[in-house]
Amino acid sequence: MELSDYLPIALMTLLGIGFAVASILVSKLLAPSNPTPEKLAPYECGIVPLQDPVERFPVKFYLVAMLFVIFDVEIIFLFVWAVSYKEFGWAGLGAVVVFMLMLIETLAYVWKRGALEWNVARRQRYRRIVAEGHLEEAA
């Protein structure tokens, strides 16, 4: 491998950087600049923003997202197997079944651990209030 073999890569890199810089410069130079408070506000589908966009949201979304990714990847593997299951034969079927059993067992475990329960904290608070007999507080 000669160093000159890398010339196309170097050119490509320069081209990429150049294009980005040029686009920003051109839009800065050509676009009229007339900032108003409304224009500077963050865009939220045309509605006047009411609160800080950075917001805490429940960790259970991540949990569901992670479970989703796992089964998404499973589907990717199954597609590969499904388009040529005849060539793979019984060994392929066995491998896919073992693979799926592993994932299903994992799902069973996290299910049992309560990963699919929604609103655990609120339900617990509700139960506690009911148990203490202050039902009107919960309403």
Added chain:
Amino acid sequence: MQGGAWLPIAFEVVLLVGALAVLLVAVVAGRDRRFWGPAAGLAFAGAALAGVLQWREVSTSGAGLFFTAQGVSFAKSPMVVMDGLSAFGAIVLGLVGFVGFLAAWDLVAKVGRRGPELVSLLLLSLAGLHMMMATPNLVVIFLGLETASISFYVVAGFLRRQKGSAESSFKYFLLGSLASALFLYGVALTFAATGSLTLYGGNSIRDFFSSTIVTQPGILLAGMALMLVGIAFKVSAAPFHQWAPDVYQGAPTGAVGFMAATVKIAGFAALARIFGAGLVSQVDTWTPIVAVLAAVSMVVGTVLALVQSDVKRMLAYSGVAHAGYILTAMTAGVAGVPAMWFYVSTYAFMVVGGFAVLSTVSGSDSSKVPLDDLKGLVKRSPEMGWLMTFVVLGMSGMPFFAGFVAKVFSFVTATAVPAPWPANDHGYLWLVVLGVVMSVVGLAFYFRIIGTMFSTPDDQAELQEAGLPVRFAVIVSAVITVAFGIVPWPLIEAVRDAFPI
């Protein structure tokens, strides 16, 4: 497929089945650890048994390459190798894993309903670690490395509500991912330079070097250097050791021994596989680098261990120094593999035993273990005190302990083969001299630990009795430390066959 065809991957299969069985039993039968604990123990023991079977198979019918992809264009590249290195590694990993699992039993009790997760992570990590040493394919080595690393990131942060544990996990994750990325980049560059991802077998890196003279080795050198950095990070060799003290200190004490010991075993085995066997033709290029790594590790590890006030950090820096002594053996190239095995297999038990004692003293879920916690340990708990003394003496390399034999073996090996740089017939004599000096300097902090244990305790409070599995783990570690110090010959005979093909 015949029954024998499964033997090369029996170690991994047993551990994976064990990990799933633990989770399944926990779901079906209940979370009480008496239900699923035996399944995990059986899996570790079964893995060690698989190693023994592999060892017998290798010694009777020879080593072999398995799981060759057929009908694919890059065919003839095997995915699994069964030889002395992988079989011996399976036995050592299985036994150390079993003892480490017993040492973590108190921690398993403390994490309660999350116990099955912790144990199946340990099982999975062990499978990944063996994958690193039982494959000739560089990408599979990387996959094994990641399987183990990701499990250990989680184990380090298992007590996520503790500040130390979360910090430990995060640091390990960030630095470990960087090291994995560097290793993978090294694999890619090596592929670019040689056109192969397979160390041996058909169309391999070895074939490439036997038929080609590399005139411009720039990319190859970069690839080798990056792979070496990745492995040096995992075995915590200086200057890639900065994560080790923080991670060891923050991670739950009950599991640190398992993590520290098994990663070192697999890391050095992978080093022997990639550099000792696969890149054997480049031996003059990489042994000087390994020698410098060894020298820096010994000095940095020993000197920084002297100034620590936390026993976990002290053992972490001592681990850096030990990585240096093991790398000293590897400067002899593939001839250093027996000494590497002797050192790493005895040292692994010392690490597990040492951290198991710390977990009985300061609690298996503790982060910090200040040296004062060990004050008067011999009076408070004679059993733990004396066993810890044996383990620490073993680490320090006292005669009649396994650490001494391991060091001598390593130093003799390093001087047995002529060195390429500085070119001479006596090998890396300068490194051995440095190693001896650093061993003597290291005595200072090992005896600081022992001195603290023999001092008068502040309060005469009896130590809380440790669980039976943990005590068993400590006893096994101490017995191995002493036994292979007095009668090292069986192990020395065994490691002479533990070569990669």
